[in-house]
Every structure is written in C-alpha cells, then in structure tokens.
Amino acid sequence: MVEAALPKVKIYATGGTIAGASNSNSSTDTTQYSAGQVTVEQLLQAVPPLKDIAMIESEQFTNTGSNQLNTSILLSLTKKIQGDLDSDSNLSGVIVTMGTDTLEEAAFLFDSIIDDERPIVVTGAMRPTTSLSADGSFNLFQAVSASISSSSRNRGTLIVLNDRIGSAYYTFKSNTRTLDTFQALEAGFLGTFAGIEPIYYYQPARATGRQLYPVSSLPANNNLPSVSILYAALDQGPAQLDFAASQGVQGVVIAGEGDGEADRTWLDSMTKLMNRGVPVITASRSPSGTVQAGNNFGNGTTSIPSKTLNPQKAKILLQLQLAKAPLDMQAVKDVFKTA
Numbered sequence: 001m002v003e004a005a006l007p008k009v010k011i012y013a014t015g016g017t018i019a020g021a022s023n024s025n026s027s028t029d030t031t032q033y034s035a036g037q038v039t040v041e042q043l044l045q046a047v048p049p050l051k052d053i054a055m056i057e058s059e060q061f062t063n064t065g066s067n068q069l070n071t072s073i074l075l076s077l078t079k080k081i082q083g084d085l086d087s088d089s090n091l092s093g094v095i096v097t098m099g100t101d102t103l104e105e106a107a108f109l110f111d112s113i114i115d116d117e118r119p120i121v122v123t124g125a126m127r128p129t130t131s132l133s134a135d136g137s138f139n140l141f142q143a144v145s146a147s148i149s150s151s152s153r154n155r156g157t158l159i160v161l162n163d164r165i166g167s168a169y170y171t172f173k174s175n176t177r178t179l180d181t182f183q184a185l186e187a188g189f190l191g192t193f194a195g196i197e198p199i200y201y202y203q204p205a206r207a208t209g210r211q212l213y214p215v216s217s218l219p220a221n222n223n224l225p226s227v228s229i230l231y232a233a234l235d236q237g238p239a240q241l242d243f244a245a246s247q248g249v250q251g252v253v254i255a256g257e258g259d260g261e262a263d264r265t266w267l268d269s270m271t272k273l274m275n276r277g278v279p280v281i282t283a284s285r286s287p288s289g290t291v292q293a294g295n296n297f298g299n300g301t302t303s304i305p306s307k308t309l310n311p312q313k314a315k316i317l318l319q320l321q322l323a324k325a326p327l328d329m330q331a332v333k334d335v336f337k338t339a
C-alpha cells in the first residue's frame with residue numbers, strides 16, 4: 001500500500017517570544033528574557049509530533065523582537081509567501097512565527113495583500129521557550145494543524161494562539177502579559193481547537209471591509225508611504241500634528257478619544273493637511289468600537305473615520321492605499337467607507 005504523502009507547509013520564523021529565552025536561565029522569567037534567541041530548527045525539534053502531521057519546510061527570515069520589524073521587512077516576506085503559493089500547488093498553507101507586539105498589524109498586512117484561498121497562519125507566544133508552561137510549542141502545533149486543514153481555506157490570514165483562531169482583520173493584542181491576549185471583542189473568534197483539531201464556528205468568509213492590494217500594486221523597493229499615528233489626550237494640543245506635517249508625512253492616523261475625538265485646537269492643522277492632500281484618518285484609542293463621525297471637531301472638518309479599524313491597522317491600510325494611488329484623496333475616502 002502506498003502511504004498518502006503528508007501535507008506540505010512552509011514556516012517563516014521571524015523571532016519574538018516564541019523564539020525567546022531567559023538571559024538568566026530562569027524558568028520563571030517571563031518579563032526580562034530576550035526575544036528571537038532560538039532558531040526555527042530548534043523550535044521544530046522541540047515539537048517532535050509535528051513531523052507526523054506535515055512535511056515542513058522552514059526558513060529563518062529574521063530572528064528579532066517584533067518591535068524591530070517594519071513594513072519594508074514585512075512586505076518582502078509577504079512577496080515571498082505569495083511567490084511560494086503561486087509556484088507550489090502542493091503547499092497546503094504558510095505559517096509565520098513572530099513576536100506578538102506587532103503581530104496584529106503584520107497579519108493585517110498579509111491579509112490585505114496575499115491573494116490565495118490557502119491559509120496564512122500567524123502565531124507567536126507570550127512565554128519564552130525557557131519558561132515553565134511555555135505556550136509557543138503548542139501554539140506552533142495548532143498553527144500547523146490549522147494550516148493543513150481544508151476548513152481553513154478562503155478565510156484569509158488567521159491569528160492562532162491560545163486555542164483560538166481569529167481573523168487578521170479584527171483580532172488585536174489586548175493585554176501586555178496574558179496568554180489570552182489576542183481578542184476580537186466585537187467580531188468574535190472564527191474558531192477554536194479541540195486539542196489540535198481546528199473547529200470553525202462559521203462557513204468561510206472574509207471581513208466585510210477587507211480590500212485587496214495585490215503584490216503588483218505595491219512598490220518594488222518595499223518602501224511604503226510614511227504615515228504617523230498621533231495620540232490624542234487631555235491637554236494635548238496640535239503640536240505633534242504640525243510637527244508631522246513639517247516632516248513631510250504622507251498620511252496621519254489620529255488615535256482619538258472615543259469616536260475619534262481630539263482637542264478642538266487640532267482642527268486647523270487637520271484641515272490644512274487635508275487641503276494639502278494629506279489624508280487624516282480618525283481612529284480611536286479605545287480598544288474596540290467603530291469610529292463613524294470624522295467631523296466631530298466642528299463645522300467643516302473632513303477627516304476620514306477609520307470605521308472598525310484600530311489605529312495600527314488603519315495605518316497599514318492607509319499606507320497600502322497611498323502606495324497604490326498616491327495623492328488620491330477620494331480613493332482613500334472610498335476605501336475607509338467600507339472599512
């Protein structure tokens with residue numbers, strides 16, 4: 001009897017706590033360790049049963065904390081993933097291991113660009129490899145298990161940690177420490193795991209607002225337009241907005257109060273930027289809820305509300321849109337209308 005070949009997956013490892021290790025060799029160190037210390041080969045060796053479920057190819061893409069990544073590095077990774085999917089019809093799915101700090105916007109970027117029914121599964125960990133009850137190896141196993149499941153297809157990029165499957169569009173890091181940090185408070189999770197088996201609550205679907213920016217719409221040099229996120233708070237005047245404008249920023253996202261609010265004194269600076277063709281998106285510093293208004297600053301403001309997107313995801317969307325159609329304000333408004 002000929003044995004059926006195992007499904008083939010590709011893992012790109014970029015570092016993070018899932019590849020982290022304590023500097024003091026302490027099994028209770030979950031705060032002072034260094035991210036990106038362990039190689040992808042070592043990660044795989046720590047999960048022997050993986051070889052029973054999938055044929056794994058792996059590549060050490062970077063090995064760093066996710067705060068050291070940038071959109072240029074992530075774009076080059078995204079292009080590689082799209083290339084792998086395009087050239088290998090035997091590939092069941094792709095896994096990216098990374099730090100959790102910027103995982104939500106990295107996953108959003110993959111989801112916005114990669115055009116394929118096969119899943120991209122992004123995973124990480126909250127405890128380093130040297131810790132008691134380190135969560136990385138089981139997260140990695142579940143990520144591989146999700147990536148080879150036919151029920152994961154046509155769902156875009158998935159975030160898998162701590163027994164849960166979330167959509168890259170809505171899921172965000174909600175807690176600096178806890179294992180259940182990734183949440184999708186309003187949209188809900190797409191699924192869970194019964195042990196290692198992914199269980200989906202719904203038929204495949206994409207987020208309503210998801211826009212596709214295929215690789216062909218993106219710059220060959222992987223440099224996306226510069227967009228700043230500015231944080232609103234009491235007593236915070238428009239100086240940071242004026243500074244960003246003086247630095248030639250190409251777009252601004254305001255992490256506003258509540259429904260995207262800021263001090264009324266921001267109004268002039270915002271309007272000037274918009275009149276110069278620099279889009280100003282109003283998002284919220286609140287962790288969930290939509291931003292609808294876009295003109296709460298008084299008469300005549302024309303900022304663009306981020307709708308369901310938090311500031312860091314809105315920033316990626318604006319960067320992708322400005323790369324595709326620079327200086328096209330109407331196109332930016334249209335894209336955020338359905339976000």
Ligand SMILES: NC(=O)C[C@H](N)C(=O)O
Pocket residue numbers: 015016017018035064065066067098099100101102124125126127
């Ligand atoms: N849990 C983590 O992975 C956090 C880490 N600082 C990182 O993002 O690289």
